[in-house]
Amino acid sequence: MALDYLSKIAWFRQAEIAPSAEIEAASLRSDRFRLEREVDWQRLERIVTALEKGRPGRISDDDLLDLPVLYRKATSSLAVARETSLDAAAIAYLEALVQRAWFQIYGPRETLSGWLRGFLGGGWSRAVRAIWLDICIALFFMVAGTAVGWLLVSREPDWFYALVPGAMSGGREPGADPEVLRQSLEPTASADGLSVFAAYLFSNNTGVAILAFALGFAFGIPTLLLLISNMALLGAMLFVFVEAGLGYEFVAWLSVHGTTELGAILLAGAAGIHVGRSMAFPGQRSVLTAAQGAGVRAAQVMAGATIMLVVAGLLEGFVRQLVGEPSMRLGIGGAMLAVWCLYFTGMRKRREQAE
C-alpha cells in the first residue's frame, strides 16, 4: 500500500515520539502519569477523527487492531486521573476523547445498505406483523370513512362539494354526464409527461402518509380523523361513478395503483395509531419506554410505506394511464394486492424460521 510506504518516511510519520526526557523533567507525579500515556491518547484521537470523517480506509491495520485496547486505556486513564490529578485541562480532554470514542465504538454498527438488506429481507414484514391489531383498527376506520362519504352524498348531493376540493373533482360531480365521467377514466395516448406526474404523486402521497404517522403522537386521534376524511372523499367519488353506472370501471381504474397506495396509507395510519395507542395505554412500562418501543417499530413500517408509495406512484403515473381495459386493470391491482399480502405474511428472516 502506498500509505504504508509513506508512513516509513519520517516526515509523514505522525508524532509517535516517546517523551522520556520530558517525563523526567515533570515535577508533579500526576503530570508524569499523563506524559507517559498521552501518546496513546493522541493515537486514539487520530483513529476516532478518521472514523468521524467517514474515512475508515485511512486507519492502518495496526491502529484498527489496537483500537479497543486504546479505548480501554483511555477510559482507565480517565478513571485514574479523576482520583489523582487536578489538571483540569487534561481531564476535560480525556472526557471529550472518551465520549467521542464511545460514540464510535458503541455507535451504529450497520451501514445504510446493510440495514436496507435486513429491512427488506424480513425486518419490514416482521414490523408489519407486529402491529396487526393497529392495522385492523386503521382498516376499520378506512372502511367506515368510505361508507360515511357514500352515505352522505347519497342522501344529500351537496355534501360532495364539502368533501371533495373543487380543483380535484375536475367535472366529476353528482349528476355529471356519464360520458364525461367515462372520459376521465380513459388512458392517455402516450407516456409523455407522465414521469413528472408520477414523481409529483409520489412526493405528495408520501407527505400525507408521513403526516398520518406523525399525528399519531396525539394518542392516534388525529390520524383517525385524517384517515376518515381522506376515505370519505373516496366514498363520495365512488357514489358518483356508481350512480352513473360506471362502478366496475371506476373500481378497476382505482385498483391499479389504489391497492398499493391505500395499503401504504393503511400502514402509515396503523403506525400512527400504534404510537398513539402505546402512549395512551403503556401498560406496565413508563410512557417514555412504551413510546420509544412503538416509535422504533412504527418507523420501520413507515420506511416500508414510503417504498410502497414509490411503487404506487409508478403504477399511477404509467400503468394506469397506458392500460385501458378494466379487466386488465383489475388484474394488475389484484396481483399487486396479492404480492403485498404474500410478502408481509411470508417473508421471514432465516433466524426467525429456525426458532
Next chain:
Amino acid sequence: MTRLQSAIQTRSARRERALITPEGLALPLRVASRGSRALALLLDLMILFFGFVIVIVALVGVGLNLDSVEGLAQTPAGEVIGIVFILALFFSRYGYFLWFELGARGATPGKRLLGIRVAARGGQRLTTEMVIARNLMRDVEVFIPVFFMLGNGFDAGLTGGAAFVWLAVFVLFPFCNRDALRAGDLVAGTFVVEAPRAKLQDAMSLAPDHRQTYRFGEAELSVYGEHELQVLEGVLRNGDEAALHEVAQAICRKIGWDTGRSDEREFLTSFYAALRAHLESGMRFGKRKKDKFS
C-alpha cells in the same frame, strides 16, 4: 460570585447527565441547550433554502419554465429535470436530516457547527430506526408549522386558530421536559447532547522548577482548595498579563507575602505547582479540599 453567575451555573448543572459506559465509567453528558438546537435547525433550513435558491436560479438561467408541472413536461430534458427537482424537494425535506444523522458524527451540518449531536437515551446504541423515527416526526414539528405561518393560516378563522394551538403544542414540547426532548425524540428514544472537542493542552509542571526561589510552607498552601487551583490554571493558560498581576496580588495578600517586584508568571507557576502537589498528595490519602471555604 454574583447571583447571575450562580444562576447560570445551576442552570447548566441541571443539564448534566451521566452515561455509564460498559467499562463502568461514568461519563458526563450535557443535554444541548434549546437555543443551540433552535439555531442548528435554523442553520440547516438556511442551507437547504439557499441550496434551492441556487438550483432554481441556475435552472431559470438555462431557460426553463418552472411555473407548472405541465409546463415542465413539454421537453424531454425538462421532464428529467422536473423529476429530479420534485425528488430533490422531497429528499431535502425528509432525507437531508436522515442522511447526516445516520453518519458517524450523528449530526447535521448545523448541529456540527454548534457542537451538538444525536444520541440514544439511557446509554443505548443509536440505531437506524431511531433516527428514522425522530426525523419522520420532524414533519409536524418543523415543516408544517413553517408552511402554516408562510401560508398565513391565522386567517382561516376558527379552524386556523385550532390548527395554530395544535401545532404550538409540538413546537413548545421541548420546553416542557427536562431533557429538552421534542416529540420526535420522545418517540424515537433519542436526545441531543453536546459533543465537546478538546485539544490536549501542555502539561503545567514542565516549566523549570522554581522551588529554589519560592518555598511555600504548609500554612500557605492550605489556604486554597481545588476550585481556586483550577481558576489559577485557567489564568496561567490564558496568559493575560493584567489578570496575572491581579491574581498574584490577591494570593500575596491572602498568604501574607510581599514578593516585591518579581516576575508574576514565575511566582504563579511555582505557586500553582506547589499547591497542586500539596492537594494531589492529599487526594492520594483520600482527603479532598473542594475550595477555600471547606
